[in-house]
Amino acid sequence: MRINPETVDRIKHAADIVEVVGDFVSLKKKGANYSACCPFHNEKTPSFNVNPSRQIYKCFGCGAAGDSIKFVMDIDGIGYGEALRYLANKYNIEIQEEELTDDETLRQNERESLYIILNYAKNFYQKQLNDSEEGQAIGLSYFRERGFSGDIRKKFELGYSLDTWDAFSKEALEKGYSAEILEKAGLLIRREESRPGDRNSPGYDRFRGRVIFPIHHVSGKVIAFGARILKSNAGQKANQPKYLNSPETDVYHKSEVLYGIYQAKNAIRQLEHCYLVEGYTDVISLHQAGIENVVASSGTSLTVEQIRLIGRFTPNVTILYDGDIAGIKAALRGLDLVLEEGLNVNIVLFPDGDDPDSFVRKVGAEAFKAYLKKASKDFISFKTEILLQDAGNDPFKKAALIGEIVQSIVKIPDVIKRQVFFQRTSEMMKVDEQMLITEGNKLLRKLHAQKPQERKSRPDNAAPGGPNDLDFLSGMEFRDDSEIPADLFFPEEDVPEAPQRTKLHYQEEAFVKLLVVHGTKELEPTITVCQYVLSQIEGIDFKDPVFHHLLTLFRENYSRNHVLPTDYFVQHHEAEIRSIAIEWLTAKHALSELWAEKFEIYVPFETDVLDKTAFNNILRLKKAFVEERMKVCLQHAVQASSEEEQLAIMAEFMHFKHISMAAAKELGSVIG
Structure with a gap:
């Protein structure tokens, strides 16, 4: 449809x-x-x-x-x-x-079909949770036991999958969905003997006898499911995993997704802070307690894509860990990624045996919030404390952890923050601050020692910082000249040359931009910008093909007494024209309101002096146009076969020269 x-x-x-x-x-x-x-x-x-x-x-x-x-x-x-x-x-x-x-x-987009079937599956699982005897007895009882209210269950669209082989796929096939799309969505597992198109027995449901946690894209669309098994007494269930997730599909890449981001994004934006937990129930329990700015990595190691997703909404993130020190030490090694992305990272550690879900249910919402404020520590201080406890009085371990802490600090892009953490780490570890900075410089020198071709070979999407990028070096100050890497800058041949554009090209662009942005505006009653400027450049055609095409569009439409509006180009069917129009309409820099409010300096906008802008654009275009003709004349003069031909060409050259000088004088240009 x-x-x-x-x-x-x-x-x-x-x-x-x-x-x-x-x-x-x-x-x-x-x-x-x-x-x-x-x-x-x-x-x-x-x-x-x-x-x-x-x-x-x-x-x-x-x-x-x-x-x-x-x-x-x-x-x-x-x-x-x-x-x-x-x-x-x-x-x-x-x-x-x-x-x-x-x-x-x-030609319907297959991705759209995946979204449709996943949404249908979500509705099916919700219905089984609320309407079937099995769903109410097992799934609903589980959610109620955890304290999840009806509103929370609805907010996260929780469901239940019946403990049968094909309850979902059978109904979906009857509704007209194909077995192929069910399989591509990760909802159906084909039997080995089944063949594509076999509607009678194509396979079996991936999720059976489990409570269902839909995983949403940041836009709210369901893209996958997480499922938790509840029954463990049946022999065949004893070997099944506690949690089962959708496989990777065209619409679900687990490394790019955070559970709960759709439900949390507004709270994260308003509070300018995000809490990061591990599991589905941690997220839901905290929402139930009124803490809505929380997302989960869903049991996977934190990835650059997940960090950047948080960074869209806030630079401030607090990671909530349970009391498993061994697990925390393993996780700390991967958290340098968060620092590299420029986020401000804090850590909260819960008492042994507690995770966010159990702790908030034990102490209540207000006590939980108070604990977060009290126990929160910045990442560098937390990591230093953990590693110092592990090192004890062993000097070799302490020396090793100095290198590990410095590795984290130099990943921080902001130079002021780095300096603060060097000072704080110096105090905590009772070592000289200059020594820490020197160690940081050694790491930088190793990085710069890479061959240029190795740096070039890194993928464009490699994480910045560490051994993968030089972005985090911006602003680093070396206290000793000897520490400055010899090859601080790439060789000149590594820098691509920008394409050269002629003066005429710039003037053609300025002229067409004026038409696109202001063509319908009136300079005087009944005289539009389009009417005025087109009447002044008869006989002039543009060299750039895109600008020539745009000028032709204006001329053809104006000949029919129609001036093309700006929206025509913003919504043009050609992507190149659409992109150029949007670029012209978007100001890269905004004028500070303080100019007028505080200093009483009033800067006129282009629309305030449109008549002058139009007049100057015409002059500059004509000047650039005749200067190109002058270049042609000089080329022809060199190739002239007789003195008479050369004199005629030079007369034409002087004609264009006088026009150029007159335009320059009118524009107030300084000429030789």
Whole structure:
């Protein structure tokens, strides 16, 4: 089914770019626009810009740009239709659909089919939990025993899978879903003897006799399931794992997902803090206690992608550990990743035998919150304490842990924070601060000793810091010149040269940008910018193919008394034109309000002096155009076959020269 055009228009008008993007990243007001670190590439300085007046976004780092629909498509990796359905659901718009042709049906995005079947499975498991005798007796009893209220169960969409071989797949097949899509979604395991298309006995359900924890994408769509077995008395169940998760699919990559991020993102953004736990029930129990800014790594080692997902909403994260010291020591080795991403990391350790779930149920919500404040320690101090306890009075172990602590400190991108932690570690370990800095410099020297080709061979998405990147070195101050690496900078040949653009290219761009951004605006009653500037450049064509195409569009439409509006280009079917238009409409820097409010300095905007801007653009374009003609004249003069031909060419050259000088004088340019 296809969404009809009227519904598409309603969705476009209802969708607010700030709300849509704000569901995925934490936006900060910056003048009239909003900014954030880009969700499409790794960065620590915000270059992602959202323009609410134009309803567009633009990243000046990676070039990503578009409107609300394009953002949802790119952030979720889904098609146009599914992005529209997501926005329609967000803004409670009833979808009117039209029949697709057979060819269009075949071209439906498989990812969209996966989302549909996973949502169907979620609804099925919820129904079994609440309506079936087995679900109520086993699953519902388990959740109630843990203190999960009806609202919490609904919030996390908890469910139950019946203890039969094919209860889910049988019903799904009867509803028309294929065995292939069930298998690709990780819901069905095929029997060895079954064949594709065998609807009678294709396989068996992956989840059987378990409580179900749906795993949501940050947008709210179900992408996978976690399942916990409850019965352990049957012989065949004794060998089954306690927890069973969906396999990796086209829509589920466990290294990129945090359990509870959809339910927690607003609280994380509002409180500017995130708690990180290990299990599903830890997350749900803390939500039940009113602590909603919490997510879980779902038992996997913390990954760079998960850290960056948290970093979209806050730079502050506190990791909650149970009292297992051996497990904590193992986990500490991987937490340098969090430091490398520029997050502020704290650690809370619970008493032996307790985890977040058991502790909050034991002491209550208020006592739990008080404990978090009291027991929270920054990562470097916590790691130093743990390793010092382990080293005791052994000087060799203490020397080894110095190197390990320094390795963590030099991963911190911010130079001021690094200095603070060098000082604090010096005090805790009772060692000279300069010695710690010297050790840090040795690590840096080893890194720089890598051959240039080794640095080049690293993947683009390698984690910054450590042995994989040089980003974390920015701002590092060496106290001894001898510690400065010899090859601090890459050789010149490693730096790609920027493509050269002529003066004419810049003026063509400025002229077309004026048409795209301000073409419909009036300079005087009944005289638009488009009408004025086009009338002044008759006989001039552009060399750049994209700018020539845009100029032709304006000329053709104006000949029919129609001026193309800006939105025509923002929503153009050609991606290159759409991207250029959005880039022109998005200001990279915002003017501080203090200029006018505090200093009473008033800076005119382009729209305030549009007549002057249009006039100057025409002059600059003509000047650049005739200067290109002058270059051609000089080339022809050198190749002239007679003195008469050479004199004629030079006369033409002087004609263009006078035009150029007149334009320069009008513009106030300094010429030789």
